[in-house]
Amino acid sequence: MATKKTTASAKKKAAPAASFSLNTTDFKESILKHLHSTLGTDENKASNRAWAEATAAAANDFVYERLRQTQKAHFEAxxxxxxxxxxxxxxxxLLSNNLHNLGVFDAAADALKDLGQDISVILDEEPxxxxxxxxxxxxxxxxxxxxxxxxxxxxxxxxxxxxxLFRQEFRxxxxxxxxxxxxxxxxxxxxxxxxxxxxxxxxxxxxxxxxxxxxxxxxxxxxxxxxxxxxxxxxxxxxxxxxxxxxxxxxxxxxxxxxxxxxxxxxxxxxxxxxxxxxxxxxxxxxxxxxxxxxxxxxxxxxxxxxxxxxxxxxxxxxxxxxxxxxxxxxxxxxxxxxxxxxxxxxxxxxxxxxxxxxxxxxxxxxxxxxxxxxTLLPEALEKWDVSLFERVLPRHLEIIYEINRRFLEDEVEVKWPGNDEIKAKLSIIEEGDSRKVRxxxxxxxxxxxxxxxxxxxxxxxxxxxxxxxxxxxxxxxxxVTNGITPRRWLKACNPRLSALLTEKVGENWPRDLELLRDIAKYADDPAFQKEYMDIKLANKVDMAATILELTGVEVDPTAIFDIQIKRLHEYKRQQMNLLHILALYRRLLENPDYDMNPRVVIFGSKAAPGYKLAKDIIYALNCIAEKVNSDARIKGKLKVVFLPNYRVTIAEKLIPAADLSQQISLAGYEASGTGNMKLALNGALTVGTLDGANIEIAEEAGEENVCIFGMNVDEVQALQAQGYNPWDYYYSNPELKAVLDWLDTDYFTPGKPGELSSIKRSLLDGGDPYMALADFQSYSDAQKDADSRYSDKAGWARAMIINTATMGKFNSDRSMEDYVRDIWKLTKCPVK
Ligand code: GL7
Structure with a gap:
C-alpha cells in the first residue's frame, strides 16, 4: 500500500510561509487607515462591504510591493x-486566499475582531x-x-x-x-x-x-x-x-x-x-x-x-x-x-x-x-469552425491556416505516407464535406x-x-501531465480544523510539500488520532448541516453519511445513475422500514448549460425527488436528498471538508481527469468511483482498499460498445432497476403531472443510454452498499479517511507545474528579493 513510501521530498525542509512583519496592531491600524483614506468612511458607519474593501486594501499594500519587486526581478533577469x-x-x-498566502490570515482575523468585526462575515461579502x-x-x-x-x-x-458564469436559482x-x-x-x-x-x-x-x-x-x-x-x-x-x-x-x-x-x-x-x-x-x-x-x-x-x-x-x-x-x-x-x-x-x-x-x-x-x-475526448467538444465564418471574421487567418495546412500535408504527411489520401484527409486541418470546417x-x-x-x-x-x-x-x-489542485485553497484555507491538526503533527510546511502528509499514515490506527480526525469531520458536517438548512430549509443529521456529487451536470458524469440509486434506496426503505442502512444525505451541487434540456430535466427530477423523500415520515429520515442552489467555488470550499463519500462515477474513458475527486479525497472522503481519469491514480496512491471502485473499465466499455449495447437487456433482467425506471413514468414525484420525469427514462432506454448508466448500475449499487457497511465500522472508516488525506501528495498542483516545467516549459525559477 502507498503509505509505505517515504519520499525524498518528505525529508527535505521546505521553507515556511514568509510572514510579513505585520502583527495584529499594525493590521488594525492599516485597516482603519484604509477605511478612512481609501474608502472615505468611518468605523461607526462602515458597511460590511467597506470593511472587506479596507481589509483588501491593507493586504494590497503588501501585494503591490511584492508585485513590483517580482516584475523588477523578472525584467532584470x-x-x-x-x-x-x-x-x-x-x-x-480572492481575499481569504491572499491573506493565507501572505501569511497574515490570523493577524487579519484578530485585527478585525479587535475592531468588532467577524472575519468570516467580512469574507462572505466578496462575490x-x-x-x-x-x-x-x-x-x-x-x-x-x-x-x-x-x-x-x-x-x-x-x-x-x-x-x-450565471447565477442559478430554482423556481x-x-x-x-x-x-x-x-x-x-x-x-x-x-x-x-x-x-x-x-x-x-x-x-x-x-x-x-x-x-x-x-x-x-x-x-x-x-x-x-x-x-x-x-x-x-x-x-x-x-x-x-x-x-x-x-x-x-x-x-x-x-x-x-x-x-x-x-x-x-x-x-x-x-x-x-x-x-x-x-x-x-x-x-x-x-x-x-x-x-x-x-x-x-x-x-x-x-x-x-x-x-x-x-x-x-x-x-x-x-x-x-x-x-x-x-x-x-x-x-x-x-x-x-x-x-x-x-x-x-x-x-x-x-x-x-x-x-x-x-x-x-x-x-x-x-x-x-x-x-x-x-x-477532453468528447467528440462534440473538439472545436470546429465553419470556413465561411472564419473567412468573414478573420480572412487573413484563414489564408494562413490554408498555407500551414498545405505545407504540412505536402512536406510531412506525404513524406511519411506517400500517396495516402485517406490519412491526408484525416490529418488535414480542414475538414472537407458539405460545410468545410477548420479543426x-x-x-x-x-x-x-x-x-x-x-x-x-x-x-x-x-x-x-x-x-x-x-x-x-x-x-x-x-x-x-496529471492535473493537480492547490493545497492552499483546497485544504489549508477551506478546512482550518483539519489544517491545524495536520500542522500539529507534521509541521507547517505541508501546504507547499503535500507529500509530508504521508507521515500521518502512521497514526491511521491510533484511536486518539482517529478521534481527533473524526471529531473534525463531524464539526465540518455540523457546519454544513447549518448551511444546508439556511440555503434549502432541509434539516439533515450530521452523523449521517454525507454522500456528495459536485460537478457540472452532464450525462457522461452520470448524475442520472446517482438518481436511480437514490430511488432504489428509497424503494428499499418503503418496502422494509427496517432496511439496514446508515442514514444518508445525498448532496448535489451542479449547474446545467442553459440549452442542455436533458441536464435541466435531471436537475428538476432530483429536486422533485428531494421534496418527496425529505418529507416522507415513513422512512424516518434515513434518506435525505439535497440539491444546493448556485454551486460555485465558495460552496465547494464548504462542502468538501464535510464529505464522507465522493461520487466520481463517469463512464470510464469520458472524464479526462477530474479535479474535484482530488480535493474530496485530500479532505478525507472515500471515492465511490469508476476506473476513469485521475480516479485510477487516486486509487493507486490511496490503495484499492481505501476507495470503492466499481463498473466497467475502459476496455470493457469499448468492448461492449463494439459488441452493441442494449440498455433494455438490463431493464428486463434487473427487477429493481426496472421498478425505479418505471417509477419515473408515474406522478409519484410530480403529483398530478405524470410523465414529467419520463425524459430521463426515455434517454436511458429509447435513447440508447449513451453513457451506459444501466450497464454499470448494479455494480454501482453494490459499491454503495459496500461503502455503507464500511461506514458502520467506525475505526476502519476513520483509518480509510486518514489514509486518503495522507496519500494525496501527488495531486498538489505544484507537482503538476514541476512536470510541465521539466517536460514542456523548461523554465528556471526566478527568486525575488
Ligand atoms: C475538463 C475535463 O472534463 C475534466 O475531466 C478535467 O479535469 C478538466 C481539467 O483538465 O478539463 N475538460 C473540459 O472541457 N472541461 C473540463 O472540466 C470543461
Missing part, C-alpha cells in the same frame, strides 16, 4: 516565462470571480497559484468577462439562470493598465501587394477595430515571495466617441457600435465541454489571443528589439484546450505580415513556442511542440484513440 492562455479562470474569492465553467477553468486558477508559489515567471492571459424545482454581477461595484483585486491597451482588427478583406523589391505581401484591411483594455489581478504565491499577474482583457469600441458620426447626426449609430464592441467581453459562454460555432465566441477567442500576443511581443521587443532569434527561448505559450488555438495563425500573421519574417523562420518560432493541453484540435497539434493530456489514462487515449496518426508522425510530441 530577463528569464524565460510561460504565458498561460485560457478562455477561463475560475478564481472564486466569486466565476470566470469559468468548471474543472478546466479552476485548473487554470490552481496552476497560476502554484507557478507563483514556486517562483516561476508566468502570466495568465484571459478575458475580463463582465458577467461570469418550481427547475433551474433558472440569472446574470452574474461579480464586479457590479468594482473589485479591489484588479488594476487597470491603460498604458498597455491593444487594438484588435476584425472582419474586412485581404489585399495582395508588392513591396519596392517586388516581394509579394498580404495586407489585411480590417472592417473594424476594437480595443483591448488589460486588467491585472495579482496572483500571490504562498509565502508571497513572488506575486505574478493574471491579465484579463476587456473589449471596448476603439474610439470611445466617434465625432464624425456624431456630427453627422449618427449619435445613436455610434452607440450601437460601442455596444457591439463591448459585447465581446460581456459574458462567459455557459457551456462546459461543448460550444456551438458562434461568431461571438470565435471573436472572443481571437480577441484575447491577439491582445496577449501583442503584449508578449511588446515585452520581448523591449529587451530584444527586432532580433527574433531568441523569441522561443524566452517565451512559451500554453494553450489551455483549443480555445486559444487561433493564437497560432495570429503569431504567424504578426511575424510574417507585420514584422517581415519569412514564412519558414516564422513557422519555426511558432512551433517552438506553443504547447497544447487537451482536456482547431488539429491546428493545435500541428502548431505545437508538445501536446499533453491531463491524467495517465486520458493521455494514453489521446494517443491511441484521438490522434493515433499524429502520434506516429510526431514521436515524443504527446505526453502526460
Amino acid at each position: 530577463d528569464t524565460r516565462a510561460v504565458h498561460y492562455l485560457s478562455a477561463e479562470f475560475l478564481m472564486g474569492r 466569486d470571480m466565476a470566470l469559468g465553467n468548471g474543472g478546466l477553468g479552476r485548473l487554470a486558477a490552481c496552476f497560476i497559484d502554484s507557478l507563483a508559489t514556486l517562483n516561476y515567471p508566468a502570466i495568465g492571459y484571459g478575458i475580463h468577462y463582465e458577467h461570469g 418550481d424545482n427547475r433551474q433558472i439562470e440569472r446574470p452574474d454581477e461579480w464586479r457590479e461595484y468594482g473589485s479591489p483585486f484588479e488594476i487597470c493598465r491603460p498604458e498597455s491597451v491593444q487594438q484588435v482588427p476584425l472582419f474586412g478583406y485581404v489585399e495582395t501587394v508588392f513591396d519596392e523589391t517586388g516581394n509579394m505581401k498580404k495586407k489585411w484591411h480590417p472592417g473594424r477595430v476594437i480595443k483591448g483594455i488589460p486588467w491585472d489581478v495579482p496572483i500571490v504565491g504562498y509565502g508571497a515571495e513572488t506575486v505574478n499577474i493574471l491579465r484579463l482583457w476587456e473589449s471596448r469600441a476603439s474610439d470611445f466617441f466617434n465625432w464624425d458620426v456624431f456630427n453627422a447626426g449618427g449619435y445613436i449609430d455610434s452607440q450601437a457600435e460601442n455596444a457591439e464592441a463591448e459585447a465581446v467581453s460581456k459574458v462567459l459562454y455557459p457551456n462546459d465541454e461543448t460550444e456551438a460555432g458562434k461568431q461571438l465566441r470565435l471573436i472572443q477567442q481571437y480577441f484575447f489571443c491577439a491582445c496577449s500576443l501583442k503584449d508578449i511581443i511588446r515585452r520581448y521587443s523591449r529587451a530584444h528589439g527586432n532580433d527574433w532569434s531568441k523569441f522561443s527561448t524566452q517565451n512559451v505559450m500554453q494553450l489551455n484546450d483549443t480555445h486559444p488555438a487561433v493564437a497560432i495563425p495570429e503569431l504567424m500573421r504578426l511575424l510574417v505580415d507585420e514584422h517581415d519574417l519569412n514564412w519558414d523562420d516564422a513557422w519555426t518560432i511558432c512551433r517552438e513556442s506553443f504547447a497544447y493541453t487537451n482536456h 482547431m484540435g488539429h491546428l493545435s497539434v500541428v502548431g505545437s511542440f508538445k501536446v499533453n493530456g491531463v491524467a495517465q489514462i486520458h493521455s494514453e487515449l489521446v494517443k491511441k484513440d484521438l490522434f493515433p496518426e499524429y502520434d506516429a508522425l510526431f514521436p515524443g510530441k504527446f505526453t502526460n
